[in-house]
Amino acid sequence: MNTEWQLAGQTLQLFRFPPNQHDKSLQAWDSADEYAIEYISENYADDSTNRPVDVIICNDAFGALTIGLHGLSPICVTDSFIAHQAIDHNCTQNNLTAPLILNSLAVLPKSQLVVIKLSKNLDYLKWQLSQVQAMASAHQIEVNIVATGKTTLVTSSVMKTFESCCQNVSSSLAKKKSRLIFATVLPEHISSSTLNKDETQLPPYQAKCPELSLTLSAHANVFCKDQIDIGGRFLVEHMPELPSSTESINIIDLGCGNGLLGVSFLRQNQKQILKSLESQQVNVTFCDESFMAIKSAQYNVKANTPELIDICQFVQDDCLTQQKPESADLILCNPPFHQQQAVTTHIAEQMIQHAKETLKPGAELYLVANRHLPYQGMLKKQFGGFRVIANNNKFTLYHCIKRKT
Numbered sequence: 196m197n198t199e200w201q202l203a204g205q206t207l208q209l210f211r212f213p214p215n216q217h218d219k220s221l222q223a224w225d226s227a228d229e230y231a232i233e234y235i236s237e238n239y240a241d242d243s244t245n246r247p248v249d250v251i252i253c254n255d256a257f258g259a260l261t262i263g264l265h266g267l268s269p270i271c272v273t274d275s276f277i278a279h280q281a282i283d284h285n286c287t288q289n290n291l292t293a294p295l296i297l298n299s300l301a302v303l304p305k306s307q308l309v310v311i312k313l314s315k316n317l318d319y320l321k322w323q324l325s326q327v328q329a330m331a332s333a334h335q336i337e338v339n340i341v342a343t344g345k346t347t348l349v350t351s352s353v354m355k356t357f358e359s360c361c362q363n364v365s366s367s368l369a370k371k372k373s374r375l376i377f378a379t380v381l382p383e384h385i386s387s388s389t390l391n392k393d394e395t396q397l398p399p400y401q402a403k404c405p406e407l408s409l410t411l412s413a414h415a416n417v418f419c420k421d422q423i424d425i426g427g428r429f430l431v432e433h434m435p436e437l438p439s440s441t442e443s444i445n446i447i448d449l450g451c452g453n454g455l456l457g458v459s460f461l462r463q464n465q466k467q468i469l470k471s472l473e474s475q476q477v478n479v480t481f482c483d484e485s486f487m488a489i490k491s492a493q494y495n496v497k498a499n500t501p502e503l504i505d506i507c508q509f510v511q512d513d514c515l516t517q518q519k520p521e522s523a524d525l526i527l528c529n530p531p532f533h534q535q536q537a538v539t540t541h542i543a544e545q546m547i548q549h550a551k552e553t554l555k556p557g558a559e560l561y562l563v564a565n566r567h568l569p570y571q572g573m574l575k576k577q578f579g580g581f582r583v584i585a586n587n588n589k590f591t592l593y594h595c596i597k598r599k600t
């Protein structure tokens with residue numbers, strides 16, 4: 196992987212996270228980062244007249260924007276645990292103080308410049324622009340926005356989204372296949388209920404699963420926020436029962452998103468869980484690297500199985516880094532096959548490895564995947580083999596048992 200980044204005459208070291216990815220052609224910065232850094236450095240010079248009071252940087256993936264604009268004392272906002280780790284690590288690596296990093300539902304602090312790295316998710320962009328509106332209104336200030344992304348991300352729908360929330364919207368010429376969008380948010384009067392852009396906000400999107408009488412709500416950046424994922428649904432149709440154990444019983448929904456797998460497990464095994472709770476501990480842990488996913492899953496347990504909320508934990512993590520080895524009895528997983536815009540199997544590979552490490556000997560992994568994805572070798576390597584529980588024209592449901600040594 197190329198980790199040496201030449202920026203303004205300096206050589207910086209920048210790593211993609213999580214580390215040890217196989218695809219060596221991927222790097223931790225792109226031309227959209229460079230274009231924004233160049234523009235902002237030229238137009239927001241570090242002097243007392245022009246310098247904005249704290250720049251907010253939204254969605255920096257691995258710290259390139261934060262490092263390039265470090266002179267402007269940035270505060271970062273991210274939904275991603277992995278981005279949080281990468282920004283911290285890459286700043287430290289380049290002898291720079293790591294910035295304050297806020298989660299994606301946090302109220303934005305006062306700032307006159309907001310830099311947004313564009314993603315494909317228009318609803319998430321709308322959420323972030325509404326947060327900027329709330330901040331401009333709360334502090335009665337005018338806020339400039341500079342958004343940056345590959346030209347393919349600067350679509351007419353993206354421009355319309357900016358136009359619906361901002362004034363003076365324009366875009367730059369393309370440079371190395373990247374473009375900038377400029378916009379201003381004026382301090383309009385917004386009612387106090389609209390201003391409440393924080394963690395107490397209810398997840399606004401809904402996916403319904405009538406077969407299970409489940410309604411799952413989700414925040415803007417959650418996978419499949421307004422429809423049930425068909426891979427996840429396939430696992431739900433073959434949901435295992437509550438495992439038995441002499442000690443406490445621990446279940447994990449790995450990469451939980453809106454909580455589809457974990458909430459369905461709770462719903463389908465509710466009676467058995469309540470009975471087991473009379474004599475032993477049962478814990479269900481929802482893990483995801485997205486803050487909005489964790490908050491949505493928590494909301495969905497409360498909404499669908501409120502009696503079981505006290506046995507649930509919600510952990511923002513990179514796979515199962517924070518779980519004890521050999522502690523879980525059952526892991527349910529519908530792994531992702533991309534990171535941001537890049538298609539990759541490394542996260543699934545890491546999930547399978549962490550699942551093996553986290554399961555007790557004799558405990559089980561249920562993993563659903565698109566048929567074409569090459570997970571069989573990974574399952575064989577970690578578990579010594581697998582069983583196909585079910586198959587259809589799109590998905591395969593794998594079952595692995597951790598060997599007792």
Ligand SMILES: C[S@@+](CC[C@H](N)C(=O)[O-])C[C@H]1O[C@@H](n2cnc3c(N)ncnc32)[C@H](O)[C@@H]1O
Nearest residue numbers: 418424427450451452483484513514529530531
């Ligand atoms: C295919 S979705 C599955 C969501 C949900 N379980 C379902 O079945 O609908 C994969 C999930 O993995 C999460 N994810 C991606 N990378 C992760 C990582 N390194 N650690 C934990 N979760 C991750 C994504 O945020 C996403 O919610």
